[in-house]
Amino acid sequence: MLDLENIVEDYHEASIEKRVDMILRNFSNFEAIVDCCEKNLSVTIKEEIDYNRREELGNLGVRVQTSNISNPTLSDAANREEIEKAIHNGEYYRILRWTDDFEKHRTQIITLQKMRNDYFRVSNVVNCLDPQNRRIFRKYISKEASVETLAEVEKLTHDSVKTRIKEARKTVRSCAGREMRNGIDFAVLEKAVA
Numbered sequence: 001m002l003d004l005e006n007i008v009e010d011y012h013e014a015s016i017e018k019r020v021d022m023i024l025r026n027f028s029n030f031e032a033i034v035d036c037c038e039k040n041l042s043v044t045i046k047e048e049i050d051y052n053r054r055e056e057l058g059n060l061g062v063r064v065q066t067s068n069i070s071n072p073t074l075s076d077a078a079n080r081e082e083i084e085k086a087i088h089n090g091e092y093y094r095i096l097r098w099t100d101d102f103e104k105h106r107t108q109i110i111t112l113q114k115m116r117n118d119y120f121r122v123s124n125v126v127n128c129l130d131p132q133n134r135r136i137f138r139k140y141i142s143k144e145a146s147v148e149t150l151a152e153v154e155k156l157t158h159d160s161v162k163t164r165i166k167e168a169r170k171t172v173r174s175c176a177g178r179e180m181r182n183g184i185d186f187a188v189l190e191k192a193v194a
Helices: 004-013 016-025 027-057 072-077 080-089 102-127 131-141 147-154 158-182 186-193
Strands: none
Touching: 004 016, 004 027, 004 102, 016 027, 016 102, 016 158, 027 080, 027 102, 027 131, 102 131, 102 158, 131 147, 131 158, 147 158
């Protein structure tokens, strides 16, 4: 089972080769993992916003009559669905100014977007493999079939299937890695602009 709490940090710190390997190891549910990480982050951010709102209003243990007119932006930012949407779209400035650790959450959001973009690149390369190798590799990395089952279904030897998987993995690592290196790193771009 994956440690959802640390996967974003691990992904952020990983080399391109390790990122490709992380995607391939979790290919069938990688997008679901990213979705879960986004939802977990949205809950954390909402909790921080709610806590900070209570502190701003004076958390005295008694109800303070207020119209909340003084800070409508904070009220809008506290909606979990809006927070989730902002995280998914990378619109962190609007929601993070009310949190405790702007930079940490900004890095998490940018990394989640990078995870989605990298998965898209890896998936595209897998889809560009020749039909038989694509079929074998997809079933293998999705854990739908073992090497033995693939050999039987494809009418190939066990060693031939293993070789095809190894070559497909090498191709995906190389091509997706090149695309990831040539892609725009928004974190670096933002720091250059700031």
